[in-house]
Amino acid sequence: MQESATHPLNIVVLVKHVPDAQFDRHLTGPGHTLNRAESILSELDEYALEAALQLAEARGGEAAGNRVTALAMGPAAAVNAVKKSLQIGAYAGVHLNDDALAGSDAAGTSLALAAAVRAIADSQGPVDLVITGMASTDGETSLVPAQLAERLQLAQVTFASELDVADVDGVPVVKARRDGDSFTETVEAPLPALVSVTDQANSPRYPNFKGIMAAKKKPVTVLTLAEIGVDPAQVGFDGAWTAVAASAPRPPRSQGTIITDDGTAGVQLVEYLAAQKLI
Amino acid sequence: MASVLVFLDVPALPLPRAARELLTLARTVGEPVVAAAHRAEPAMLEALAANGAVKVYEPAGELDTVLVAAKAAFLADAANAEQPAAILLGNSFEDREIAARAGIKLGSGVITDAVAVAPDLAVTKSVLAGSYTSTCRVRTGTPIITVKANSVEPAPEVPATSLERVEVPLSAAGPAARVTGRSGKRVSGRPELAEARVIVAGGRGMDGDFGPVEELADLLGGAVGASRAATDAGWIEHSAQVGQTGKTVSPQLYISAGISGAIQQKAGMQTAKVIVAVNKDADAPVFEIADFGIVGDVFSVLPQAAEEIRKRRA
Ligand SMILES: Cc1cc2nc3c(=O)[nH]c(=O)nc-3n(C[C@H](O)[C@H](O)[C@H](O)COP(=O)(O)OP(=O)(O)OC[C@H]3O[C@@H](n4cnc5c(N)ncnc54)[C@H](O)[C@@H]3O)c2cc1C
Numbered sequence: 001m002q003e004s005a006t007h008p009l010n011i012v013v014l015v016k017h018v019p020d021a022q023f024d025r026h027l028t029g030p031g032h033t034l035n036r037a038e039s040i041l042s043e044l045d046e047y048a049l050e051a052a053l054q055l056a057e058a059r060g061g062e063a064a065g066n067r068v069t070a071l072a073m074g075p076a077a078a079v080n081a082v083k084k085s086l087q088i089g090a091y092a093g094v095h096l097n098d099d100a101l102a103g104s105d106a107a108g109t110s111l112a113l114a115a116a117v118r119a120i121a122d123s124q125g126p127v128d129l130v131i132t133g134m135a136s137t138d139g140e141t142s143l144v145p146a147q148l149a150e151r152l153q154l155a156q157v158t159f160a161s162e163l164d165v166a167d168v169d170g171v172p173v174v175k176a177r178r179d180g181d182s183f184t185e186t187v188e189a190p191l192p193a194l195v196s197v198t199d200q201a202n203s204p205r206y207p208n209f210k211g212i213m214a215a216k217k218k219p220v221t222v223l224t225l226a227e228i229g230v231d232p233a234q235v236g237f238d239g240a241w242t243a244v245a246a247s248a249p250r251p252p253r254s255q256g257t258i259i260t261d262d263g264t265a266g267v268q269l270v271e272y273l274a275a276q277k278l279i
Numbered sequence: 280m281a282s283v284l285v286f287l288d289v290p291a292l293p294l295p296r297a298a299r300e301l302l303t304l305a306r307t308v309g310e311p312v313v314a315a316a317h318r319a320e321p322a323m324l325e326a327l328a329a330n331g332a333v334k335v336y337e338p339a340g341e342l343d344t345v346l347v348a349a350k351a352a353f354l355a356d357a358a359n360a361e362q363p364a365a366i367l368l369g370n371s372f373e374d375r376e377i378a379a380r381a382g383i384k385l386g387s388g389v390i391t392d393a394v395a396v397a398p399d400l401a402v403t404k405s406v407l408a409g410s411y412t413s414t415c416r417v418r419t420g421t422p423i424i425t426v427k428a429n430s431v432e433p434a435p436e437v438p439a440t441s442l443e444r445v446e447v448p449l450s451a452a453g454p455a456a457r458v459t460g461r462s463g464k465r466v467s468g469r470p471e472l473a474e475a476r477v478i479v480a481g482g483r484g485m486d487g488d489f490g491p492v493e494e495l496a497d498l499l500g501g502a503v504g505a506s507r508a509a510t511d512a513g514w515i516e517h518s519a520q521v522g523q524t525g526k527t528v529s530p531q532l533y534i535s536a537g538i539s540g541a542i543q544q545k546a547g548m549q550t551a552k553v554i555v556a557v558n559k560d561a562d563a564p565v566f567e568i569a570d571f572g573i574v575g576d577v578f579s580v581l582p583q584a585a586e587e588i589r590k591r592r593a
Binding site for chain 2: 021022024025027032034044105106107110134135137138140141142143144145146147149150151153154155156157158159161174176178179180181182183184185186187188189190193198199200240241242243244245246247248249250253254256257258259260261263264265266267268269270272273274276278279
């Protein structure tokens with residue numbers, strides 16, 4: 001095994017523009033969709049981007065032919081997730097933007113993203129890794145990474161809490177750790193692969209001044225459904241395989257009792273639990 | 280009667296509560312049929328029948344030890360053979376991924392995080408970090424629903440009827456990641472966090488000493504939870520983390536000790552029936568959702584409560 005055998009990686013990172021969870025979030029309209037004002041790059045996607053950048057940098061970065069492309073799907077404002085990714089360090093950006101995508105569920109989203117990844121491969125050459133966060137912070141279902149692996153027929157390496165690409169006899173292999181409920185697994189897959197990383201995988205970097213300036217010169221490609229060959233009827237509200245029939249905010253929790261410890265709070269706690277029949 | 284296919288990945292007995300919940304739920308919708316990821320021993324077949332299953336699909340051989348792909352292919356094959364009215368799974372990371380991939384194979388919509396499933400297959404789930412409740416439906420294909428633990432009360436066992444066994448030939452799983460090693464976690468003897476009726480959780484305020492949290496949890500027969508600050512610090516294993524990137528729990532009682540109550544922590548616990556908070560900062564956000572809040576020091580409140588419980592039981 002020789003150093004020179006290390007070959008550059010072509011990595012696509014999925015980044016989502018999501019409503020900031022620090023503010024109140026609301027479902028509105030006939031489709032019970034999320035109000036997307038006050039949106040940001042999903043925090044959990046920062047770990048995916050960091051993982052991609054580290055893998056690329058370990059192989060010599062952009063100068064050595066590695067690629068890290070941030071791909072976002074969403075309405076006009078979602079380009080901000082791409083721009084933020086470029087400021088953090090992604091080398092190029094792609095924004096999949098089409099009115100017909102509004103209201104897509106996981107099935108529609110994974111269909112469109114799979115086609116976008118294929119389009120990127122058509123223009124750049126084969127994609128080695130698609131990296132995502134462990135979940136979106138709005139939909140929270142974690143369905144899209146697995147569905148993308150199924151649609152693209154990629155080996156799936158999800159919920160990685162440690163990630164590395166090692167060369168085994170000159171062939172890059174993904175190695176990851178995955179923490180389950182009752183055990184920890186190590187897994188290995190040949191490239192190409194789909195990887196999702198948890199918030200244990202790394203510590204995401206922040207954009208610095210240099211990064212913010214450099215981002216202005218980085219390319220952002222905008223794609224429509226027609227350009228990636230997806231029938232608009234298969235995505236959006238009409239193409240969705242699931243639908244939300246009703247939604248309601250959870251009633252606020254009624255104001256509880258707050259006491260200040262006067263030296264007997266532990267005893268009062270037990271009295272409370274006994275009154276609630278919890279002990 | 281239409282059947283409901285329940286996916287179970289239970290390598291050995293006893294049948295976990297979560298599995299019995301799924302079989303109970305299946306019975307409210309149709310006739311439970313099991314897709315078992317492992318070939319079932321006679322005792323397992325008895326347990327399934329005693330929980331209402333009328334048929335079990337089993338892989339013709341051991342499924343490949345790869346991530347998810349083989350189990351998803353098996354579930355899709357079993358569903359194609361059975362043509363059920365719905366497919367139910369648990370809500371663990373892995374179960375949701377199996378559901379996700381089987382959904383694409385079958386052309387079926389998937390709904391995760393269900394807390395209730397009506398006989399007409401309308402699904403109730405909590406969304407947006409527990410701040411909204413929504414009702415969803417699958418419009419295309421066979422509804423695939425992943426159900427959170429503690430959503431139904433398991434029904435008592437029934438006299439076992441005969442259980443039909445069907446072998447599912449192994450089909451190619453496609454490209455997949457191979458599992459190269461597996462290490463079991465320390466067994467604590469405490470209930471599983473996701474299923475526990477009582478959880479005592481500690482945060483940065485525990486300052487490296489989870490002793491008082493563990494003591495109270497054990498006296499209450501509960502599980503130990505933690506904030507990310509506590510798991511990141513290495514005071515307790517990561518699998519104890521509750522929140523957006525940890526476990527989502529809905530116990531009868533959640534005692535939060537030395538945890539500020541950040542949005543990512545609340546995301547995992549605000550659907551608990553009763554929330555008790557102990558924090559020395561009266562302005563901590565956790566008090567906004569607490570049913571009973573104590574402004575005080577965890578190191579005096581928790582041990583005193585433990586002492587009082589012991590005294591009452593003596
Ligand atoms: C992408 C992302 C995902 C995240 N996911 C999660 C998650 O899943 N779960 C999670 O919990 N967090 C998560 N977080 C972190 C979250 O934002 C908070 O940082 C974390 O919950 C804080 O933990 P804490 O409350 O224990 O610590 P702190 O916020 O530091 O609070 C400690 C509290 O302890 C109190 N205290 C200190 N000493 C004592 C004492 N002696 N007695 C009583 N009270 C005392 C203090 O008053 C304070 O309120 C996530 C963050 C990000 C960015």
